[in-house]
Amino acid sequence: MHPLDEATLDILRTDLDDREERIRRIVYDVLAELPPPDVAEHVVASYFVVARSMGPAQVGREIAYHMTSGVRTAPPGSLLAACSGEVVDAVSLDPAGRIGVVRVAFPLAMLLDAEGDVYSTDLLHITAGAGVFALTEHADVKLVDLAMSDDLLRRFPGPAYGAPGVRKLTSFPPGELAFGTILKPCTGITPEEEAEIVGEAAANPMFLFVKEDENFLPGVAFAPLESRLRLAMDAVREAADRRGGRGLIYAPHVTGPPQRLADNVQRAIDAGANGIMFSEYYVGGAVRMVREMTARLPNPPAIYGHNGGITVHTRHIWREVLDLLARLDGIDFRQTAPLATGRGLLRPNGLEWRACEEVLSRPLADLPPVMMARAGGLDQGNIIPNLLDVAAGAGSDNYLFLAGSAINGIKNRQGRYDPALGAEAMQQAVELFRENVFAEASPSHPAELKAYADSHGLQTLSTALAQRYRL
Numbered sequence: 001m002h003p004l005d006e007a008t009l010d011i012l013r014t015d016l017d018d019r020e021e022r023i024r025r026i027v028y029d030v031l032a033e034l035p036p037p038d039v040a041e042h043v044v045a046s047y048f049v050v051a052r053s054m055g056p057a058q059v060g061r062e063i064a065y066h067m068t069s070g071v072r073t074a075p076p077g078s079l080l081a082a083c084s085g086e087v088v089d090a091v092s093l094d095p096a097g098r099i100g101v102v103r104v105a106f107p108l109a110m111l112l113d114a115e116g117d118v119y120s121t122d123l124l125h126i127t128a129g130a131g132v133f134a135l136t137e138h139a140d141v142k143l144v145d146l147a148m149s150d151d152l153l154r155r156f157p158g159p160a161y162g163a164p165g166v167r168k169l170t171s172f173p174p175g176e177l178a179f180g181t182i183l184k185p186c187t188g189i190t191p192e193e194e195a196e197i198v199g200e201a202a203a204n205p206m207f208l209f210v211k212e213d214e215n216f217l218p219g220v221a222f223a224p225l226e227s228r229l230r231l232a233m234d235a236v237r238e239a240a241d242r243r244g245g246r247g248l249i250y251a252p253h254v255t256g257p258p259q260r261l262a263d264n265v266q267r268a269i270d271a272g273a274n275g276i277m278f279s280e281y282y283v284g285g286a287v288r289m290v291r292e293m294t295a296r297l298p299n300p301p302a303i304y305g306h307n308g309g310i311t312v313h314t315r316h317i318w319r320e321v322l323d324l325l326a327r328l329d330g331i332d333f334r335q336t337a338p339l340a341t342g343r344g345l346l347r348p349n350g351l352e353w354r355a356c357e358e359v360l361s362r363p364l365a366d367l368p369p370v371m372m373a374r375a376g377g378l379d380q381g382n383i384i385p386n387l388l389d390v391a392a393g394a395g396s397d398n399y400l401f402l403a404g405s406a407i408n409g410i411k412n413r414q415g416r417y418d419p420a421l422g423a424e425a426m427q428q429a430v431e432l433f434r435e436n437v438f439a440e441a442s443p444s445h446p447a448e449l450k451a452y453a454d455s456h457g458l459q460t461l462s463t464a465l466a467q468r469y470r471l
Helices: 006-012 016-033 056-067 120-127 162-170 191-202 225-238 258-271 286-294 319-329 350-361 383-391 419-434 445-455 459-469
Strands: 042-051 086-092 099-107 138-147 179-182 207-211 249-251 275-279 302-306 333-335 371-375 399-403
Touching: 016 042, 016 099, 016 138, 016 350, 042 056, 042 120, 056 086, 056 099, 099 120, 120 138, 120 319, 138 319, 162 207, 162 249, 162 371, 179 371, 179 419, 191 207, 191 225, 191 419, 207 275, 207 399, 225 249, 225 258, 249 302, 258 275, 258 286, 275 286, 286 302, 286 319, 319 333, 319 350, 350 371, 383 399, 383 419, 383 445, 419 445, 419 459, 445 459
Parallel strands: 179 207, 179 399, 207 249, 249 275, 275 302, 302 333, 333 371, 371 399
Antiparallel strands: 042 099, 042 138, 086 099
């Protein structure tokens, strides 16, 4: 192998997260200065563009040409004209006029079906198709925003429950922190072994939600979905009298190819599951399909819209656009990411993270806010910073605090995994938040928390922090 030159190495070392953060700051400033677009008869898509020879406005015209009628000049008043996109406005950001932001209007005439419905799959097909991303002229294009009228937003089903409905379904009162957990191990266990783990979690009234791990595929030969469901739901029912009157949402993982997904959902419903979890990004339109399939049920399952696979798209379609469409299609839960000291384990982070939580929780036509699951490295060492952040923002009622290995991966003195120990440690950390022991969290918060736990006899919390942070 030939050694790489410094110029090549510099390109390979580019911090793409930093580049995305800088682009976001620029785009947000530009969009804030533009007038609201007319969305009465159009969906307006905003793009950040870096072109090789064209300006942003010309890039927008090419997108409209390729992704709508394919006609550059349609006869006025014709059906072709009614189905042709057009550039709303454009802003250049560099002296050469090759970098900028352009907004393109896509006519509803070409998007609404005969019943007046519109689908996220069609919106993405048109606003994020080959005419946007495949053209070599477009050195870099990002779909950064979709603007729609309230009338159009109401044509989507939206969440069956959302954050307020989930709380009502499970009898979790306002102000009560809602925790959840993920079954670990992820896979490689039998239905009987899973049922034992489910029973331990279901018996803990701090949990509003328990889900299978996304890596435990429904059709594996050693633990097929139906066998898992039967024993897991028995365990949930047996634990009900230990929950103090609170309900529990149990969500099996039902992701599968299109021809199997609906059957997996029906199996979960038939078994009595009141929630389901699946990864939507490799089965396009799955959320809308499941929401419509179950809409007439008295109590449809709550959908945990797992975003496994989302990051393969987000360099080109901003995550908040995808989260918006997932909310419109009907998710009830959505993972964001926990606040962490230093670099977090998972994306989104920075401005992307804030934008996603905003689009999932802000007022949107008549649709309820999605319950946001802070998950992916949430543990006893960062729960207090997360609670401080939530209290200053959307409020804890809109959040599920989802901890997997921090609950199920803590070992007792005998060296065995002990979910009860992990849950007790989390409860001790939450109690310190309620007592306002830490009014703010410093970068060394986990170590400070452990020192406090040691000095105040909180042995369980100290044990968990020692294992999670090697303190």
